[in-house]
Amino acid sequence: MTTFTVPIDNGDSVRIAEEESQRTLYPYVTGTSIVAIKYKDGVLMASDMGGSYGSTLRYKNIERVKAIGKHSLLGASGEISDFQEILRYLDELTLNDNMWDDGNSLGPKEIHNYLTRVMYNRRNKFNPLWNTLVLGGVKNGKSYLGMVSMIGVSFEDDHVATGFGNHLARPILRDEWHADLSFEDGVKLLEKCMRVLLYRDRSAINKLQIAKITEEGVTVSQPYSLKTFWEFSSFHNPTAGAEGSW
């Protein structure tokens, strides 16, 4: 069993055990990849609706992309309960921002940096929020897309992906993304990435949502499925090249 020795008053071993159990050690219910791109009018973000419990695809109706304030979208992979906690923090933040009622509002850049501070500080206390977050938004005509990991690594880019998306989707995006994609082309590109993830990521399910954010606001699509093709000839006799295997 791996334990960290947290240097506190050594006389009370019961208290040490309690403190250990308060920290996040491993995730339980997790979401898989998020893929997001900047396009002509703003940002598009795609995710499936699955929540895995280890290797079981247990929950199939989890929204992993949410609108934040007027100008931003937040997508998360990793521990779902930590994502809900983050949504509560952001709720408080945007509420206080609205209460000022002074014509100033938090844009995607501010929220991204706030989240970076939160994630990094939690990591420093050895109690991370077990998520990789994607923050996209539009404010005053400028699109913004950034990412924060559970250890506080944070950056901006024209296209981002989390988890398996980094390995399977980013190469496609590096080849095929270009500035000023139309909405239709953007969706097609995201669907291409999501299809590859569906085929190859074991924790992906075939029920996805694509969210769009523009200067006008946020729209999250209804859940839908991708068409898949399983009739490849090699699937008919998969062991043709290696007799005896399964």
Add this chain to the structure above:
Amino acid sequence: MFRNQYDTDVTTWSPTGRLFQVEYAMEAVKQGSAAIGLRSRSHVVLACVNKAQSELSSHQRKIFKVDDHIGVAIAGLTADGRVLSRYMRSESINHSFTYESPLPVGRLVVHLADKAQVCTQRSWKRPYGVGLLVGGLDESGAHLYYNCPSGNYFEYQAFAIGSRSQAAKTYLERKFESFQESSKEDLIKDAIMAIRETLQGETLKSSLCTVSVLGVDEPFHFLDQESIQKVIDTFEKVPEEEEDAGEGEAEPEAAPGAAGTGEQGGSGDQDVAPMEI
């Protein structure tokens, strides 16, 4: 104002609903040397009269940079002003650090006002004895605010505080309607002319005033002596009715010694009219 039995504590109301200690704090602001602020849609200019304790000492700093997009000019107890400037810098930098974005000046002045209000409601504290002219930017452009020891704050197109500020205010009242659309250069000129009003007879020299500017796409900075003198030269050449005869000719540096009577600026401000701010 005269002494009365309700003015010992800040936590004592008078029967007419006044807090005298707070009002006395506002008097302290009127004793400080003048500070002036003006703003246009995109720029804010803060200017002040340099006052020195004696001829031997250097003058006190009255304008502080809070951030690239916020500056503050103070009048009154400069020690209180220094402490509050440090608070403002701290708030500003903490916001920048967390959000990577400049703190909107409107929110900063509310924090400042709330801080001042606390001192009007604790028996073991005293109100800050300094008035602050805060100029800064937020999403909707340039703003100028005045923060009072009472914990109130107001937004202004142009304002002046400190001794003989009424003269400057009279000048500003005549011209403020044009400020919103003014160019930066005109705004600076108006600020220096307003400073001249508070000097009431003393020759206006660049060594007597400090001027600072900030704007959209222009971080807070001070104007150097040369630039100020250049602006002074543009209007000191034109003799106006208010000016004393014999002053204000076309000399680039004002003649020393011939500055006339009333040379001292700082001490003995009993001639300050008890005006309402």
